[in-house]
Amino acid sequence: MKHYFQKGKDASKPVLLLLHGTGGNEHSLLQIAEMIDPDASVLSVRGNVLEHGMPRFFKRLSEGVFDLDDLELRTKELNDFLNNASVEYGFDRQNIVAVGYSNGANIAGSLLFYFEEALKGVVLFHPMVPRRDLDIPSMDQLPVFIGAGVNDPLIKMAETEELKEILEQNGATVTLFWENYGHQLTEAEVMNAAKWYQENFRK
Numbered sequence: 001m002k003h004y005f006q007k008g009k010d011a012s013k014p015v016l017l018l019l020h021g022t023g024g025n026e027h028s029l030l031q032i033a034e035m036i037d038p039d040a041s042v043l044s045v046r047g048n049v050l051e052h053g054m055p056r057f058f059k060r061l062s063e064g065v066f067d068l069d070d071l072e073l074r075t076k077e078l079n080d081f082l083n084n085a086s087v088e089y090g091f092d093r094q095n096i097v098a099v100g101y102s103n104g105a106n107i108a109g110s111l112l113f114y115f116e117e118a119l120k121g122v123v124l125f126h127p128m129v130p131r132r133d134l135d136i137p138s139m140d141q142l143p144v145f146i147g148a149g150v151n152d153p154l155i156k157m158a159e160t161e162e163l164k165e166i167l168e169q170n171g172a173t174v175t176l177f178w179e180n181y182g183h184q185l186t187e188a189e190v191m192n193a194a195k196w197y198q199e200n201f202r203k
Ligand code: MLT
Pocket: 021, 022, 060, 063, 064, 065, 102, 103, 104, 106, 128, 154
């Protein structure tokens, strides 16, 4: 997959896996990684699917309606990519914290739904429930941060609560931060995600 890797100052830190929203690319979230942990390595990936020229991580049939076959294929493709990237760049595959926004948050969520221990932690900005028809692996105490908007036109508050519940039922420890805006990512969300990261990974 097309990507950007930058080795961090401190190799013991988690590798921040950046997953952009629809129409973004591997450069879109770099500033956010800097705000979360300026010393961590960064692996920022571009989605392999194009929708009217806009990169995404998997196909959709319409807004909010996912192509589940493609979601499965692309989730496995991303997981394989992470396995290979850890060998190529020499980092610990078990030490990845994903940071995804919108479509990127949805594939990050999907990684958790398919693969046990795919991630050490995850920041989901404006995620949906990736799918509802799987037996989900255990996420024993996996730290998850969700940032969501009370007026998000794409994601109802109930869907955010549903995702939190699914993750918690499978053992994850979820911190949910509500922002008063819509689908856009705000500075307050990023600052709260940075605080959550500090509490969980910089102790
Ligand atoms: C998706 O397709 O993943 C969601 O609708 C969010 C987005 O617009 O990318």
